[in-house]
Amino acid sequence: EDQVTQSPEALRLQEGESSSLNCSYTVSGLRGLFWYRQDPGKGPEFLFTLYSAGEEKEKERLKATLTKKESFLHITAPKPEDSATYLCAVQKSPGAGSYQLTFGKGTKLSVIP
């Protein structure tokens, strides 16, 4: 059975204090790993897709990396507006199932001014 495990469940950072969120996965036939940001009462907002081990993507203060078993979301010098729940999701390759996403339970990030 496909599994996506995110850690930590919650993280409190001081403004400017860099850190990383972890997403470990077991899935038969990974096509892509997705990172989303979700604010309370809103839908997940797409951040990155990673397709192969060694791939990295950056957007402002966020950088996502992928290995064969896990992905990291690095947050550099975070600001209070980065506070949100960050969701990791995996998508299977065509021969291994459908294109729907399987989500982890998320990491709730709080950045304190």
Added chain:
Amino acid sequence: AAGVIQSPRHLIKEKRETATLKCYPIPRHDTVYWYQQGPGQDPQFLISFYEKMQSDKGSIPDRFSAQQFSDYHSELNMSSLELGDSALYFCASAGGIHSPLHFGNGTRLTVT
């Protein structure tokens, strides 16, 4: 940029009633997904459509049904509502099977 539109934003129903949730995908997106998110939970996949045909089915109860129409909008029909159906229901669309999913802001369903 246009986003996924869901209506209504909030819905309150009583047990055993029915509900219809609507989703309008991003223009030119041909794939629609429905997810259910309970309080403090991760989104759970319900059902998806590609080019108006059901493409995959997840943990969708038999009391629920959905379809995608000729204009690509989709509706999730829920009957015999139960208290446990209270959740946020998200619709997501994608511009093809190799594209990322873009989510709407959801419909919050409360069953009393």
